[in-house]
Amino acid sequence: MRAPALAAAVALLALAAACGDEPRESRPEPVVRLTLGAPADGVTVRSESVEIRGAVQPRAAQVRVLGRTVTVERGEFRTEVELEPGANLIDVAAGAQGRRPDFAAMRIVREVRVPVPDLVGGDADSAQEQLEGLGLSARTEDAGGFFDPILPGDPKVCEQRPRAGAEVQPGAEVTLRIARDC
Numbered sequence: 001m002r003a004p005a006l007a008a009a010v011a012l013l014a015l016a017a018a019c020g021d022e023p024r025e026s027r028p029e030p031v032v033r034l035t036l037g038a039p040a041d042g043v044t045v046r047s048e049s050v051e052i053r054g055a056v057q058p059r060a061a062q063v064r065v066l067g068r069t070v071t072v073e074r075g076e077f078r079t080e081v082e083l084e085p086g087a088n089l090i091d092v093a094a095g096a097q098g099r100r101p102d103f104a105a106m107r108i109v110r111e112v113r114v115p116v117p118d119l120v121g122g123d124a125d126s127a128q129e130q131l132e133g134l135g136l137s138a139r140t141e142d143a144g145g146f147f148d149p150i151l152p153g154d155p156k157v158c159e160q161r162p163r164a165g166a167e168v169q170p171g172a173e174v175t176l177r178i179a180r181d182c
Contacts, residue, residue, distance in 0.1 A: 033057040034094040034102035044109040045083070052090060052106075053078040061096040083110040085170075116174055118164035124155040124178040135170040144179030158182035 037053040039045070052065055059075035070079040081090055088108045095101035114134050119127040128138040142148070143158045159177040162168060 029100050030098065031100040032061045032094045032096050032102045034061075034063075034092060034104050036092060036104050036106055039106070039108060041106040042109075044111050046111050046113065047083070048110070049080050049082045050108055051078055052081050052092070054092065054104075056094045056102075058096055058099070061094045061099075064093045066090060083108060085110050085112040112170060113167035114170055114172070116160070116162055116164055116166045116168060119157045119160050119174075119176065120164070121182075122157050124157055124176065127157045127160075127176055131174050136168065137171065137173045139173050139175045141175060141177045142179065143177035144181065148179050148181060153180050155180055156182060 033056065035055045037055065039050055039052075053076070054063075055076050056063055056072060057075060059072070061072060061075075063070050063072050063077045065077075065079050066081060068079070070077050081088075086109065088110060089105055090108060091103065091105045093101060093103050114136060116136070117130060117134070119130065124140065128140070131138045144155075155178040157176050158179050159182075161175040168174075
């Protein structure tokens with residue numbers, strides 16, 4: 001009597017073990033959903049900082065912007081980020097216990113403008129040095145007449161383009177028209 005019961009138990013164990021080897025339908029792992037709202041990816045700004053805004057699901061998810069934890073209220077977050085001149089890559093991560101995290105990134109370009117100084121009437125060499133010190137390039141044009149090379153004194157800036165006070169990008173070219181007698 002014992003032998004048939006023992007054989008049945010062994011068969012049940014073998015069947016249970018075999019069922020464990022069969023692939024089961026796996027349920028998808030829950031994920032955090034991260035959405036960036038503003039500013040738009042690839043935007044160019046002139047300000048030193050920008051406000052990053054977005055939303056997460058679940059509402060209790062934790063959000064980190066550039067590695068710093070930010071406050072999430074009702075599934076929304078916002079934080080101010082300082083920008084370096086030029087291209088900036090802002091990374092955002094969101095996570096919640098028992099869920100797969102989500103990540104996003106945005107590119108923001110901080111454009112820095114340089115005001116062109118008033119150089120008219122000044123020494124041509126000093127004007128070029130001043131422009132180079134501001135990160136601008138100088139291009140000179142001869143504004144003197146036929147006798148200008150034999151006139152006394154050093155060349156001066158007679159005219160400039162762009163005008164004084166104009167804001168230009170770093171590395172921009174400023175044209176200086178120079179002569180001894182303007």
